[in-house]
Amino acid sequence: MNPSRTTASHASSVTMTTRPAAVADKLTKVYGQGETRVVALDGVSVEFRRGEFTAIMGPSGSGKSTLMHCMAGLDAISGGSARIGDLELTGLSDKQLTRLRRDRIGFVFQAFNLLPTLTAAENITLPLTIAGRRPDKAWLDEVIAAVGLADRLEHRPAQLSGGQQQRVAVARALAGRPEIIFADEPTGNLDSRSGAEVLGFLRDSVRELGQTVAMVTHDPVAASYADRVVFLADGHVVDELREPTAATVLDRMKRLDTGDRAG
Numbered sequence: 536m537n538p539s540r541t542t543a544s545h546a547s548s549v550t551m552t553t554r555p556a557a558v559a560d561k562l563t564k565v566y567g568q569g570e571t572r573v574v575a576l577d578g579v580s581v582e583f584r585r586g587e588f589t590a591i592m593g594p595s596g597s598g599k600s601t602l603m604h605c606m607a608g609l610d611a612i613s614g615g616s617a618r619i620g621d622l623e624l625t626g627l628s629d630k631q632l633t634r635l636r637r638d639r640i641g642f643v644f645q646a647f648n649l650l651p652t653l654t655a656a657e658n659i660t661l662p663l664t665i666a667g668r669r670p671d672k673a674w675l676d677e678v679i680a681a682v683g684l685a686d687r688l689e690h691r692p693a694q695l696s697g698g699q700q701q702r703v704a705v706a707r708a709l710a711g712r713p714e715i716i717f718a719d720e721p722t723g724n725l726d727s728r729s730g731a732e733v734l735g736f737l738r739d740s741v742r743e744l745g746q747t748v749a750m751v752t753h754d755p756v757a758a759s760y761a762d763r764v765v766f767l768a769d770g771h772v773v774d775e776l777r778e779p780t781a782a783t784v785l786d787r788m789k790r791l792d793t794g795d796r797a798g
């Protein structure tokens with residue numbers, strides 16, 4: 536049985552009808568020119584609904600990271616559109632994109648990217664400090680309690696396990712109540728137990744705190760924590776699975792690898 540299916544997704548059922556947190560519409564991304572031209576995304580349309588946890592999977596080179604970078608305003612798009620909430624990313628200046636990333640998007644990367652000289656608490660609030668925003672104390676307490684870091688707040692990253700460091704990174708991503716969190720292989724550097732904790736927390740942030748998460752992963756077990764899996768191949772969305780289990784995800788991945796994209 537898939538552990539991610541044992542509790543009802545209350546937040547999802549309440550919020551899924553509202554406008555999506557992020558939308559790609561016929562999104563294309565072309566790198567290079569002439570002989571080095573690569574079409575990384577070839578008309579990708581996908582919605583990330585509020586209060587939903589989406590995993591993005593696909594073979595190496597299928598465009599997963601490119602999709603995430605374009606949606607998060609880290610990379611310019613070549614055609615189509617990308618929106619965070621109702622904000623269209625095309626045409627935004629570098630300054631506006633920086634502000635968008637800072638104020639409306641949370642990031643979790645494979646490498647935890649914590650500042651070594653700061654405590655866990657200072658790392659968690661750093662983006663808010665940089666933005667000159669006052670942390671919402673009640674929300675922060677809720678996030679810190681949920682990630683189980685209340686007794687580690689004064690520790691520096693070197694004094695924390697990998698799993699704890701990634702939980703600090705997740706709390707940091709959540710601290711500003713972003714419109715959406717983009718997670719790129721968040722469990723890639725963790726053992727399976729720590730990985731399960733981080734994934735469980737990402738799932739809880741969606742179910743219990745009403746957040747929205749899009750996560751790139753290669754791992755069918757990680758994907759099984761999501762509400763849905765979007766499959767990419769050769770820069771296209773080729774499949775989608777709801778209520779995934781590790782077994783159903785693996786089965787779809789095998790079909791992609793053999794080029795059978797039916798169903």
Ligand SMILES: Nc1ncnc2c1ncn2[C@@H]1O[C@H](COP(=O)(O)OP(=O)(O)OP(=O)(O)O)[C@@H](O)[C@H]1O
Pocket residue numbers: 566567573574575593594595596597598599600601602
């Ligand atoms: N900066 C770049 N310049 C040129 N080509 C790029 C660049 N970034 C990505 N590509 C190409 O775009 C395609 C999609 O790459 P992308 O990294 O999005 O795939 P991916 O699915 O995330 O792969 P992986 O699972 O290996 O991380 C690949 O063919 C890749 O070589």
